[in-house]
Amino acid sequence: MYDQVTLKLNVDPWILSALKEDITSEDVSTNSVMPHPQAGEVDLICKEDGIICGLQVFERVFTLLDEKTTVEFLVQDGAEVHKGQLMAKVHGDIRTLLCGERTALNYLQRMSGIATYTHSVAELLKGTGIKLLDTRKTTPNNRIFEKYAVRIGGGNNHRYNLTDGVLLKDNHIGAAGGVKQAVTMAKEYAPFVRKIEIEVENLDMVREAVEAGADIIMLDNMSHDTMKEALNIIDGRAEVEISGNITKENLEKLSGLSVDYVSSGALTHSAPIMDISLKNLHPIE
Numbered sequence: 001m002y003d004q005v006t007l008k009l010n011v012d013p014w015i016l017s018a019l020k021e022d023i024t025s026e027d028v029s030t031n032s033v034m035p036h037p038q039a040g041e042v043d044l045i046c047k048e049d050g051i052i053c054g055l056q057v058f059e060r061v062f063t064l065l066d067e068k069t070t071v072e073f074l075v076q077d078g079a080e081v082h083k084g085q086l087m088a089k090v091h092g093d094i095r096t097l098l099c100g101e102r103t104a105l106n107y108l109q110r111m112s113g114i115a116t117y118t119h120s121v122a123e124l125l126k127g128t129g130i131k132l133l134d135t136r137k138t139t140p141n142n143r144i145f146e147k148y149a150v151r152i153g154g155g156n157n158h159r160y161n162l163t164d165g166v167l168l169k170d171n172h173i174g175a176a177g178g179v180k181q182a183v184t185m186a187k188e189y190a191p192f193v194r195k196i197e198i199e200v201e202n203l204d205m206v207r208e209a210v211e212a213g214a215d216i217i218m219l220d221n222m223s224h225d226t227m228k229e230a231l232n233i234i235d236g237r238a239e240v241e242i243s244g245n246i247t248k249e250n251l252e253k254l255s256g257l258s259v260d261y262v263s264s265g266a267l268t269h270s271a272p273i274m275d276i277s278l279k280n281l282h283p284i285e
Helices: 004-022 028-033 055-065 094-125 143-152 170-176 179-189 203-212 224-234
Strands: 039-046 070-073 086-093 131-133 166-168 196-200 216-220 239-243 261-263 276-283
Touching (some): 004 143, 028 094, 055 086, 094 143
Parallel strands (some): 131 261
C-alpha cells in the first residue's frame, strides 16, 4: 500500500491523467441514462485464480472522482483469489461508478496480472537464496504501479529509474572505451554510497570487471557453462546478477549456480492481465 505522501504526489497525477484520457469532456453514455445523482452499489468479482493487487489504486480512481465513494473490501493485496469470488462492494453515485469503472479495472487487472506472474516465478526460486528482480521494462507512466505489483507478487525491485543507481550496460561501456574505463569513471563520479553494477557478455569482460572493482557483475545472455566459469573467475569478489530473456519457462538455466540475483523484464512486459469485473450494478436507497 502506498503511504499518503507517495499517493498524493506520485500516484494521483497518473490516475487523474488516465481518467482524463478516458473522459475528455464528458461520459456521454452515462449522462444519457443517468441525468441525476443516484446512489448505487456494484460488486467486484474475480473471474480467474490469481494474486490480487492494486486495491488501493482501484479505490482511489473512484474517490478522486467523488470523495464520498466508499469501497468495502473482502480481500487485501497479496491474497490468493479464485474464480467467482466476491472481492469488494463499491458504493457511490452511479454516475461515478460508471465513469471510473474501466480505469479502475485497467489498473487492478494489470497489477494483479503482474503480481500473479511474479508469484509463479518466485515460487520456482523458493529455497535457492536467489533474489528475483524486475527491470525498467515497464509500461510508460505506469512504473510506480507495476513495480509495486512485483513486490506484492514476491519479487524485488531493481533500480526504479536512471537516478536510482549506477548500471553500466553495453552502450555505456562503448561510450567510455571499455569495461575498466567505465567502472573507473563511475566510481569517480557517483556518490560513494552508490554501488557500481556493470553488464558483461563474455569472460574477458568478467575479468576486467573484477579487476576494476565493480560491486555487482551482471552476466547477460550467457550459457550455463559460461556462467559457471564466470562465477569461478569472480570468486566472491562481487555480487552476481543473471539477466537476459529470463522467464519462468527457462529458469532451469540457473540450476547449480550460486548467484545473488536474477532479473527478468518478463515480470512486467509479458505478464497477462487477470480477468476481473464489476457486476450487478443497481440503485440503492
